[in-house]
Structures are given as C-alpha cells and as structure tokens.
Amino acid sequence: MATQRQSSVISLIFIYCAISSTSSSQQCSDKIDQNIVPAISSLLQHRRNITGEGSHRNLITSIKLLLQSESQFNELVIVERLPLGVFADPFELQSLQQRKVFSDVSVFGDTNLELPSFRSNRSVVEIHVDMSSRDYEHGEISLKLPLHARYQPLHDSGYSRVEFGEPDLFLCSSHLPNQGHEQRRCLVLSIGGLKTEAISVFWDIPAGIRDHTEYVSAFTFAAAVLSAFSILVVSVLSSKVESCKNSKQS
Amino acid sequence: MSRGSEKTDESPKWMNFRSLLVFSMFLRVFLIIYGEWQDAHMEVRYTDVDYMVFSDAASLMASGESPYKRTTYRYSPLLAFILIPNSIIHRSWGKFLFSASDLLVGWFIHKILKQRNVPEKICTYSVMVWLFNPFTFTIGTRGNCEPLVCAMVLWIIISLMKGNLSQAAFWYGLVVHFRVYPIIYALPIILVLDSQIFRSGQKPPLEDWNTGKAKTTTSNTEKKPLHFNLLTALKSLFSRERIMFALISGGVFLACNAISFYFYGHEFLHEALLYHLTRTDPRHNFSIYFYHIYLHYERQFSAVEKLISFLPQFTVQFALVFCFYQDLVFCIFLQTVAFVAFNKVITAQYFVWFYCLLPLILPWSRMKLKWEGLLCIIIWIGAQTHWLLWGYMLEFKGVNVFLKLWMASLLFLAANTFVLVKIIQRHQFSPLFRRFRSLSPKM
Numbered sequence: 001m002a003t004q005r006q007s008s009v010i011s012l013i014f015i016y017c018a019i020s021s022t023s024s025s026q027q028c029s030d031k032i033d034q035n036i037v038p039a040i041s042s043l044l045q046h047r048r049n050i051t052g053e054g055s056h057r058n059l060i061t062s063i064k065l066l067l068q069s070e071s072q073f074n075e076l077v078i079v080e081r082l083p084l085g086v087f088a089d090p091f092e093l094q095s096l097q098q099r100k101v102f103s104d105v106s107v108f109g110d111t112n113l114e115l116p117s118f119r120s121n122r123s124v125v126e127i128h129v130d131m132s133s134r135d136y137e138h139g140e141i142s143l144k145l146p147l148h149a150r151y152q153p154l155h156d157s158g159y160s161r162v163e164f165g166e167p168d169l170f171l172c173s174s175h176l177p178n179q180g181h182e183q184r185r186c187l188v189l190s191i192g193g194l195k196t197e198a199i200s201v202f203w204d205i206p207a208g209i210r211d212h213t214e215y216v217s218a219f220t221f222a223a224a225v226l227s228a229f230s231i232l233v234v235s236v237l238s239s240k241v242e243s244c245k246n247s248k249q250s
Numbered sequence: 251m252s253r254g255s256e257k258t259d260e261s262p263k264w265m266n267f268r269s270l271l272v273f274s275m276f277l278r279v280f281l282i283i284y285g286e287w288q289d290a291h292m293e294v295r296y297t298d299v300d301y302m303v304f305s306d307a308a309s310l311m312a313s314g315e316s317p318y319k320r321t322t323y324r325y326s327p328l329l330a331f332i333l334i335p336n337s338i339i340h341r342s343w344g345k346f347l348f349s350a351s352d353l354l355v356g357w358f359i360h361k362i363l364k365q366r367n368v369p370e371k372i373c374t375y376s377v378m379v380w381l382f383n384p385f386t387f388t389i390g391t392r393g394n395c396e397p398l399v400c401a402m403v404l405w406i407i408i409s410l411m412k413g414n415l416s417q418a419a420f421w422y423g424l425v426v427h428f429r430v431y432p433i434i435y436a437l438p439i440i441l442v443l444d445s446q447i448f449r450s451g452q453k454p455p456l457e458d459w460n461t462g463k464a465k466t467t468t469s470n471t472e473k474k475p476l477h478f479n480l481l482t483a484l485k486s487l488f489s490r491e492r493i494m495f496a497l498i499s500g501g502v503f504l505a506c507n508a509i510s511f512y513f514y515g516h517e518f519l520h521e522a523l524l525y526h527l528t529r530t531d532p533r534h535n536f537s538i539y540f541y542h543i544y545l546h547y548e549r550q551f552s553a554v555e556k557l558i559s560f561l562p563q564f565t566v567q568f569a570l571v572f573c574f575y576q577d578l579v580f581c582i583f584l585q586t587v588a589f590v591a592f593n594k595v596i597t598a599q600y601f602v603w604f605y606c607l608l609p610l611i612l613p614w615s616r617m618k619l620k621w622e623g624l625l626c627i628i629i630w631i632g633a634q635t636h637w638l639l640w641g642y643m644l645e646f647k648g649v650n651v652f653l654k655l656w657m658a659s660l661l662f663l664a665a666n667t668f669v670l671v672k673i674i675q676r677h678q679f680s681p682l683f684r685r686f687r688s689l690s691p692k693m
Contacts, residue, residue, distance in 0.1 A: 054646035091302065111321060116532055118548060151532055151544065158650040206650035213545040216656060220542045221558070223660050224592065227667040228562035231588060232569045234671045239573040242679045 055149040077170040080125040085117040085162035104128035116151035152207035160207040274381040278349040281391035301393025308333035318517040352390040352397040358404035367458040376609035400606035413453040423502025438575040443491040446685040455684040536596035541656035563592040576681040583607040591666035617676035633665035
C-alpha cells in the first residue's frame with residue numbers, strides 16, 4: 001500500500017531569496033549574499049514514506065541537512081500540498097504544536113473534516129521546525145504529519161489511489177518579532193512542483209463499489225420495511241391483548 | 251423485574267440509594283481525574299473529541315466571538331455558554347457538570363419510581379442499571395453532554411407527574427431547542443394531557459405499581475380499550491391543558507431560537523437546527539442507510555426518495571404512540587429506541603437517550619434476567635460488537651469491507667427490532683395516570 005522513496009540531491013549553490021516580513025508586505029530580492037551560501041552549503045537527502053494502517057496514517061518526511069554551527073538559518077519550513085483524498089486535522093496539529101513537536105503549523109484551504117473527497121477541495125499544511133532546539137543525529141530530521149483519509153469516489157476495484165507530490169522546503173532565519181521592520185531570510189531548498197521523478201508516495205484508500213448500488217438500496221429498504229412492520233404488528237397485537245384482558249376483568 | 255419474584259425490602263444496607271449515589275459520585279470524580287492524567291500522558295485520549303469542540307466553542311464565546319467559528323460545533327449556543335467556566339475556572343468544569351447531571355438522572359429515576367410506589371429494592375436495582383452502566387458513567391466523565399439532556403427529559407416526566415404543566419412545558423421547549431430529538435415526544439405528551447387526568451390545581455392521580463399488580467384480579471383503572479380511540483381524541487383534542495402546554499413549550503422553543511438567531515444569525519440556524527434535521531452522513535456508522543447514502547452521494551436524492559426512506563420511521567413512531575401513549579414512560583422509551591434504530595445516522599452516544607428511560611420501565615417488565623433478559627443483552631451487544639469488528643477492519647486496517655459492514659448494520663437493526671419486540675411482549679401495561687372519575691373502587 002505504501003512505497004518508500006529515497007532520493008539524493010546535492011546542492012552547492014542555492015537560490016537566495018530574502019523575504020522581508022512587515023505587517024503589510026513581502027519583498028523578494030535575488031541578491032546573493034556570499035556570507036550566507038558557505039554557511040548553509042550541505043548535502044541534502046530527502047525521503048518520503050506513508051506509515052500506519054487504515055484511515056489514519058502518517059506522512060513521514062526525512063530530511064538530511066548539515067548546517068554550520070554559526071548558521072543563522074535555523075528554521076525549517078515545509079509546505080505540504082495535500083492531495084484531494086486526505087486531510088490534516090488542524091486541532092490535532094495544534095496539539096502537536098503545544099507539545100513542541102512543531103514550532104508552528106497552519107492548515108490552509110478546505111478544513112472541513114467530514115466531506116468526502118469528491119465534495120471537498122485541497123488543503124495545504126505549512127510546518128515550521130526549529131532546528132536549533134531539536135536533537136538530530138547526523139543532520140537528519142524526521143517529520144511525521146498525521147493525515148486522515150476522506151471518503152473516496154466510488155471505484156470498481158474497491159480502492160482509490162491517492163498520490164502525494166513533493167513538499168516545498170525552505171530554510172529560514174529566526175523570526176524576530178517586535179523589532180520594527182522585521183527581516184527574515186529564507187532559502188529555497190526544494191520546490192515540489194519542479195520535481196519530475198516518476199516514483200511517488202501513494203496511499204490506497206478503500207472506496208465504495210458502484211456495482212453494489214442497486215442491491216444495497218433494495219435490501220436496505222426491505223430491511224427497514226420488515227422491521228417497521230414487525231414492530232407495528234407486535235404493538236397493535238399487544239395493545240389488543242391488554243384491551244381484551246381488561247374487558248374480561250371488568 | 252417480575253412481580254412474581256418480588257420479596258420484601260431486604261437489600262443489604264450498603265445497597266441503599268444514598269450510598270449508591272455517593273459511591274457513583276466518587277467513581278465519576280475518579281474517572282474525571284484519571285481522564286486528565288490519560289490525556290496528558292498517553293497518545294489515546296480519554297476525553298471525547300466532542301468535549302474539545304464544546305470547550306473551543308465556549309472559549310470563542312467567552313472572547314465575544316461566535317461559537318460556530320469552531321468547525322463541527324452543532325449545538326445550541328446555550329451549551330457553549332454554560333461551558334464558559336472551562337476557560338475561566340478549569341477545563342474539566344464541563345465534565346463535572348455533565349457527571350453531576352448523570353447523578354441527577356439517577357436521583358430522578360429513583361424519585362419517579364418512588365412516586366409510583368415501586369418497592370425500594372426494585373427501585374435500587376433500577377437505579378443501578380443507570381448508575382453502574384459502564385457506558386453511562388464514562389460518557390459524562392469523557393465530556394459528552396447527553397446526561398444533561400436525559401436529566402431534562404426526566405424532569406419533564408416528574409413535572410407532569412406533579413401536575414405542574416407550565417414547568418413541564420418550559421423544560422420541554424428548552425430541551426427541544428437544546429437537542430431536537432425530544433420533538434418525537436410531543437404527540438404522546440399532548441395525548442396524555444387529558445382533561446380527565448389533569449385538572450387545574452390538582453395533582454393528577456398516578457397509577458402505581460401496586461395497582462398494576464392488582465389489575466390481574468380486579469381493576470379500578472382504565473376500563474376503556476387501551477388502543478387509541480380516535481373519536482374521543484378528536485373531541486378532547488383542544489383541551490385547555492393541551493393548548494397551554496403547546497403554547498408554553500412552543501413559546502420557549504421559539505424564544506430560545508430567536509435569541510440565538512439574534513446573536514449568531516444563519517450560522518446558528520444551519521449548524522444547530524437544520525443540520526440535524528437534514529443530516530445524511532456517508533461515513534460508516536451503525537445505521538443501515540450509511541452505505542446506501544455513500545453509494546448515492548455523488549448525486550442528490552430526490553424528494554420522493556427522501557420521503558420513502560422516512561416512511562418506516564414515521565410509521566413506527568405513530569404506531570408506538572397510538573398503541574402506548576397512556577403508558578407514557580414506556581411509550582417514550584419505545585419511541586426513542588425505534589427513533590435511534592431507524593435513523594439515517596447512528597452513533598453510540600445516541601444510546602444514552604433510551605438508557606436513561608430503561609430503568610423506568612423495568613419494574614413493569616415480566617422479562618426475567620435469566621435467561622430472556624440476558625439473551626436480549628447478548629444479542630444487542632453481540633450485534634454491536636460484530637459491527638465494530640468490521641468497522642475496525644475498515645478504519646484501522648484499511649481493508650475494503652463496506653459490504654460486510656453494511657450487512658452488520660442490517661444485523662444490528664434486526665437485533666434492535668428483536669429486543670424491542672421482546673420488551674413490548676413482556677411489558678405489563680400500566681398507564682402513568684388514572685382518570686379522576688375512576689378513583690373510587692367498585693364495591
């Protein structure tokens with residue numbers, strides 16, 4: 001049901017994007033800061049996996065990233081564009097944030113947890129991980145995003161396949177609030193939409209089978225009618241029996 | 251609880267009602283404290299996810315925002331209001347409130363049975379069916395609000411038994427605003443408000459347990475046929491008591507809705523009322539309709555299809571009301587079981603709605619625990635367990651077992667029907683009220 005994918009990307013030169021965060025605007029500069037690039041050059045490995053069983057699973061993203069100790073870029077940001085058939089529970093993610101699993105997490109898009117996939121829209125999850133406070137061996141961080149399956153469109157095989165694309169990965173500098181004109185710098189490590197590898201992570205979710213429709217409907221109504229009729233007959237007979245008893249006694 | 255096996259009150263001292271209530275209270279307090287520990291230390295939480303929804307909604311209301319900003323909050327704003335102390339005092343405030351309601355239900359059960367002169371021992375056993383039912387004592391301590399609704403329903407019965415129609419009507423209007431499903435009790439309540447039973451300033455005479463026992467030899471109670479007399483009902487349909495009850499309960503219901511609408515607008519109407527009236531959920535649940543709804547979810551149902559699917563429910567409700575309305579408590583118990591069994595969506599919390607009424611009918615049942623009672627329990631729980639096993643395979647193992655799960659839901663409906671039929675067959679019919687004109691026994 002799930003496949004494991006491993007890829008290696010060696011990045012020596014990064015696209016440097018300075019993102020200035022103010023209360024009302026963002027700017028992007030394509031100026032490359034030579035002081036930044038050596039501090040963050042690293043071997044980046046990126047693995048993806050779906051673990052667990054049933055309708056509630058975890059999307060595991062393992063990232064190998066070696067940082068130099070004086071690097072100011074200590075926050076990893078992952079933007080996960082979820083496919084249509086699954087959703088992340090914002091309240092569950094909030095509780096993970098409260099338990100310090102993530103430093104920040106947000107869900108955008110369709111957060112209705114109850115609709116089937118053919119009545120819902122896609123959602124995006126943005127996760128922030130403070131790397132300076134995390135213990136990780138050999139520069140590897142493993143992130144577990146809990147996901148839940150929506151009810152799928154009907155499928156003849158009885159299963160519907162949901163495929164996951166690649167996340168967008170950023171490395172950002174520390175967020176410094178209350179310092180007037182805030183400056184945050186982020187490096188784009190990976191853009192999911194640009195990936196062209198054929199192998200992807202997927203999840204086969206049970207789906208209703210269209211061929212069942214007619215006889216399920218027929219038997220459902222038959223069962224309801226039969227049960228209702230049984231209760232009706234017993235009720236009328238019981239009340240008649242009580243009525244006869246009382247007539248005899250009086 | 252067969253009268254044939256009744257002995258004099260010789261229950262052990264520890265089993266008196268007061269000590270049972272105190273023990274139940276400590277049990278619930280312990281479970282609430284344990285629940286807090288489990289939530290903090292284990293991955294699987296003790297607290298119901300609905301409680302988090304209520305608490306978040308209460309927190310939003312406390313900050314002056316709409317509780318309906320919390321997704322899946324589909325209740326009256328009143329619930330969020332009474333849970334505001336969750337944000338101010340402690341997050342467990344609501345659990346203590348619901349557990350207190352749970353204990354109140356036990357007290358009300360005892361009170362109703364004592365009013366009908368049920369022997370103390372039988373009262374105690376009946377109360378234990380509620381207080382020590384594992385389902386009921388976990389539901390309140392996990393933060394589910396159903397015990398509050400149950401307490402209100404039982405208080406309505408007590409008010410009717412006291413002849414306090416205004417009070418009964420007030421609480422009835424409130425409980426229907428709070429939870430909608432008690433609307434099904436409207437017809438039997440209205441029918442039982444006979445002018446021969448309810449007279450201004452007088453407590454209605456109750457048919458007690460001993461009188462019911464004596465009915466096998468002589469009877470000074472209802473001599474009329476026990477099935478519904480259409481002509482008589484039409485004649486006395488618009489009695490003063492009925493009009494008063496309808497106006498007060500309707501007024502309270504509309505007033506609560508108007509206030510809620512004033513503050514929260516269409517969000518309230520849609521989430522707290524219309525959602526429950528039109529709810530169809532394609533996701534798996536105990537209802538026989540879930541797979542049928544899922545298979546048709548990509549297209550809308552026509553009005554005719556919706557009407558046809560409602561017919562069995564409608565028929566059963568009317569049959570039960572017209573056959574048993576005089577035995578009001580028994581009638582609303584049967585209605586509730588049938589309502590849940592034939593509903594488009596069935597979740598386990600709905601079972602509490604009839605669990606609180608079951609102890610009130612047991613003293614009039616000829617069904618013995620060994621072995622008929624046990625058979626009913628085993629069949630009902632067995633059918634549920636069977637469904638849960640397939641549900642586990644689907645939800646936690648990811649195996650396509652939709653068809654088997656649907657068949658399990660058919661089996662669950664069959665089990666519900668079987669138990670309902672057995673309860674009806676073994677019930678010693680006993681009207682709740684006696685008519686004033688038949689009070690004097692014939693010499």
